[in-house]
Amino acid sequence: MSRESIAPLRRWGFTLLVCAIVGWSLFPFAWQVVASFEPDRNLAQFTPRWLPIPDGTLQHYRNVFGAKHFTRYMRNSLIVAACATAVALVFATAAAYVVTQRRMSGRGAIVAGVLCVSVFPQVAIVTPIYQALLRLQLLNSYVGLAAVHAGLSLPLIFVVVANHFRTIPHEIYDAARLDGAGPIRTLWSITVPLAAPGIVPAALLGFIASWNELLLALSFVSSPTRQTAPVGIANFTGIYSIPWGDIAAAAVMTTTPLVILVLICQRRIVAGLTATG
Secondary structure, X not given: OOHHHHHHHHHHHHHHHHHHHHHHHHHHHHHHHHHHHOOHHHHOOOOOOOOOOOXXXXXXXXXXXXXXXXXXXXXXXXXXXXXXXXXXXXXXXXHHHHHHHOOOOOHHHHXXXXXXXXXXXXXXXXXXXXXXXXXXXXXXXXXXXXXXXXXHHHHHHHHHHHHHHOOOOHHHHHHHHHOOOOHHHHHHHHHHHHOHXXXXXXXXXXXXXXXXXXXXXXXXXOOOOOXXXXXXXXXXXXXXXXXXXXXXXXXXXXXXXXXXXXXXXXXXXXXXXXXXX
């Protein structure tokens, strides 16, 4: 077969592959949406129903935002994730600026050390962090959980931001120093605007990591007034029954803000991840 005759087959094959990947990725969320409108009796059937027709219901959403007070859990997640992301972004940006734009030795070892910290299993650090928060009297508080989440997301944000800082020529910093700009002025007025395509996706990744975190939030916060959305969903499970419909409705409401946020920032996310690559 000639090259001209193979080209359409390759395009069709690539299109089918992309559609398969998109379908595979969207199916869990789509199934949660369908399950959130299904009555409990339909969810208990052996044969699944792909559409909540004709007996769809909004009762699960009424339960989630009524008796289960899920709005409180989402508010707690927003407070913790926003504070953790802001703190981690400030420290990671400053550290990335020092490591990448200052002529210093051992930069590779520093980045390697940060990567090693980021892959450390969370379950192994629950006990020491719990003891530290207990001594500081920060259990069951926004401050304690936000500080822990900031520490966990800081390595990821640092690596992404540092990769973008490396693309900025040193001549720009030399010119800034000749004009009398100090390190803080250079970072705020030059580095941050130039690296904004990398800072935005880094902040979004840190926010998502904090928003979805369950283990540490479940370990360090026992008060219902301070628990986050993943912990609230985990608490839906009863001793003798599992409210699948309520869990599906809560999962949809927890995921929807992230989907909207990604759609709004998708242009910067694609540009930032492309530049990082």
